[in-house]
Amino acid sequence: MAKFENMPQAIKPTHIQGISLESIAEKYGTPLYVYDGEKITNQVHAIQKAFQGVPLKIKYATKALSNISILKLIKNAGAGVDAVSLEEVRLGLMAGFQPSEIMYTPSGVGFDEIQEAVDLGVMINLDSLPLMRKFGEVYGNKVGACIRINPHIMAGGNIKISVGHKASKFGISIEQLPEILEIVKEKNLRILGLHVHTGSDILDAEIFLRGANVLFETAFKFPDLEFIDCGGGFKVAYKEGDPRTDIQEVGEKVSKAFQQFCEKYGKQLELWLEPGKFLVSESGYLLVKTNVVKKTPTITFAGVDSGLNHLLRPMLYDAYHDVYNLSNPDGNTHTYNIVGYICETDTIASDRELSEVREGDILVIKNAGAYGFSMASNYNSRLRPAEVLVWEGKPHLIRTRETIEDLTRNQVVIDI
Structure with a gap:
């Protein structure tokens, strides 16, 4: 039987080719696909x-x-x-x-x-x-x-x-x-x-x-x-x-x-x-912003500005994506369910130990290069994110963020 390599995935990159992920998020906004x-x-x-x-x-x-x-x-x-x-x-x-x-x-x-x-x-x-x-x-x-x-x-x-x-x-x-x-x-x-x-x-x-x-x-x-x-x-x-x-x-x-x-x-x-x-899978990161930290008697939810409309794989076939807190890497760890803003059960990750997540923190979802944008949709009439390629030490915008005009461009509004 051929062997497999056991590759540690606990690595939590803050930079790609010397470029800060936080600076990329600040420049292009979230949610955002970034590719190495x-x-x-x-x-x-x-x-x-x-x-x-x-x-x-x-x-x-x-x-x-x-x-x-x-x-x-x-x-x-x-x-x-x-x-x-x-x-x-x-x-x-x-x-x-x-x-x-x-x-x-x-x-x-x-x-x-x-x-x-x-x-x-x-x-x-x-x-x-x-x-x-x-x-x-x-x-x-x-x-x-x-x-x-x-x-x-x-x-x-x-x-x-x-x-x-x-x-x-x-x-x-x-x-x-x-x-x-x-x-x-x-x-x-x-x-x-x-x-x-x-x-x-x-x-x-x-x-x-x-x-x-x-x-x-x-x-x-x-x-x-x-x-x-x-x-x-x-x-x-x-x-x-x-x-x-x-x-x-x-x-x-x-x-x-x-x-x-x-x-x-x-x-x-x-x-x-x-x-x-x-x-392409491991090259991709989906950067999302935490909108709300919602505690219940049993679960703490980190609600982010993305969801199954941008990363369908977890809901489609229970795919696992590692998640980490880019904004507060050294905080005390707590258990979170990372959930999206789509009006469905929209769980990106369950029971994850993350450094303390606060409103406004940028979370990074790994392995988003494959079947992230390509499966993305406008469900809930949400807009699809921008895409950035980091190449030769520079970030390049390779797709602009959608606008409401993109969403309605092919609609034909009739007089009713």
């Missing part, structure tokens, strides 16, 4: 180093964080794009990626989206038998494509982020391989790649190898392959003592197995990976 660009590029380079023995292409899972400036940063670090919507494809193109650097993996979209993506020149990942048939009827072997295989592997820290099991909507069941091959032959499809993605927050690094082995065994049925795509799902640490994927060991094991496969296949293929959270 150096951390993002270091994560890209860590994967590149771990898999340096094979022809590797990293396809960043854009759904994690799709700000164009972040995409440009990742492009400059040497990665490509994994897009799950036509809009993400277009954002990738706007960030400067070439169509050949973009993998498009939709789920259940209309065929008009597929056609538009083909016209844009990106790689299409086919994830259903009906889509394979339609694609073959329209394009035959004129447009190469990839096939997403469901390997029937249960993986991921939560059932909602496990996508490779037998009951998942994603991919084509490995048990349907005969039907896949029949369609490929009948429609004269040109299959250039095979893809698998088992889930996120995978606790057992061997899962990556199991998924890869499914593709290795399947690949011999497809003579024209150019790449094998093993997806993503590398685990990051959320709290002190939390395990994270030892990317170096995973890289060595998967690379060795991949090279052995290529020797048997008789051709050197490319290995593609699709990390998302791994690249």
